[in-house]
Amino acid sequence: MIRLQGIRKAFGKNEVLKGIDLTVDKGEVVAILGPSGSGKTTLLRCINYLEKPSDGEISIDEFAVNCRKPAKKDIHALRRKTAMVFQQYNLFRHKTALENVMEGLVVVKKLPKAEARQKSVELLEKVGLGDKLDAYPSQLSGGQQQRVGIARALALNPEVILFDEPTSALDPELVGEVLAVIRKIAKEGITMIIVTHEMSFAQEVANHIVFMEGGAVVEEGPPKTIFQSPKEERTRQFLARFTSDSAYSI
C-alpha cells in the first residue's frame, strides 16, 4: 500500500502542491487527471524523489519517508521501490534496448549478467520488442522507445510504477500500442499511478480516479462515479471539455 500524507511542494514562492493525501492499495491502478499546471507531474516526481517535497510523508507498506528530514538512504530505498515511465521516455541513449532493461538489474539489483539478460529478453518480448533487443533508442520509434521504458520499469519489480503522460509525446497512430501494453500489465495486478489525458483509457483501466486542480485533490473515487456523476462542479467542467472533444473525434 502506498500512502501520501500532506505532500507539499513549492518552487520558490510558488506553491505547486498544497498538501496532497492519497492512498493506493496494492494492485490498484490510479489515474490522475487534471488541467495543465495543476501539479500532476510534480506529484508523481515527488513520489520517487526526483522532486524534493517540502513537507509530508511518503510510505510504502511499513517503509516511510518523512519529507522534512529524509535520510539519503531512505531516498535511495524509496527509489528502489518505485519505477517511473517518463513522458519523454528517457531511455539511456548509449545503451541498446536490452541494455536499458538490464542496467537496473545488474547495477542496482546485482543480478548476475546471464540472469539479468534472460529476464530482460522476456520482458522485451512481452512488450512486443523481441526483435529489437540490440537497437539503440535513436533507432526506435517513439512508441517502441516507450515500450522499452515500460519494460525497464517492470524489470525492477517495483511496488508501484509511475507513468507521467506515457503517450502524450507520441504520434496518434503510436498511442495504441503503448496503451495496449499498459492495459496488459494492469491486468497482472501491478500497482500503477498514471497521469494521463487519455480519458477513455483512464476510465477503462483505472480502478480509482483522482482529479487534481491548483495543487490539490478536488475529487476522487471509482471511475464510474467520477465520469458519470462527479460531485464537484470543477470536475464536471473539466470532463465536459473532454467528452465534447471526443464526441467530435468519433
Add this chain to the structure above:
Amino acid sequence: MKLDFSFIWTACVGLLPAVPTTLKITVVSVLCGLAIGTFVALCRMYRVPVLHRIAAAYVTVIRGTPMLTHLLILYVSIPLVVDGLADRFDWSFRSAQIPMIGFAYLSFSITAGAYLSEVVRSGLLAVNKGQMEAAHAVGMTTVQGLRRIVFPQAFAAALPNLTNSLIGMLHGSTLAFTVSVVDINAQAEILATTNWKFFEAYLAAALLFWGMTVLIERLSALLERRVTRYNRGGVA
C-alpha cells in the same frame, strides 16, 4: 643556403630519444588535467558550497594567464616553499632533488585542468537532464548515474574538444625547455647548434610533431566512431 635533405633524416632519428619525454609530458598533463577538470566541472555544476567558488576562480585565473607564466612561477616558487618547509621540519629532502620534468608535469596539469574543466562541462551539459533522472528512477545513486550513464555520453560529446586539447598540449609541451627538460624541440635545438644546421633540425622537429598530431587525429576519429555509434540511426 642549401637544404641538406639527408640531415633532415639524420635529425629525425636523432630526435627520437626525446619523443618519450614529449609524450610523457603530454599524456601526464592531459590525464591529470582531465581529473582536475572533471572535479572542477562537477563542483561548478552541482554548485558544491565553497568549492564551486574556488573552482570558478581557478578557471579564470589560469585561463587568464599564459601557460609559460605558470611554469616559470612554479619553477621559482616551489623550491622556496619546499626548502623553507625542509628547513623548518628538518627534512633531508631538497628542492634540487625534484626532477625538472616534475615542474612540467605539475604546471601543465594545472594549466590543462582549467581548460579541460570547460571541455568536460560542455560535455556534461550536452547530456539531457532526463538521463540522470532515469538513472535515479531505476535506483542508481548519483555516483553510479554519473559513471554509468552520464560520463559515457558526455565523453562522446566532448571528444572533438578533448582531441583539440590533447593536440594543444602536445605542442604546448615544448615550453618545458625553459626548465631544461629535453623534449623534441630542445633536442632539435641541440642538434641544430652542434651541427650548425638550424633549418634542417627544426624541420625534422616539425615533421615529428606533425606525424604525432596526425596519429592523434586518426585515433580520435576511430574512437569517435565507436563511442558515438548509438547516435547514428539506421544501422540495425
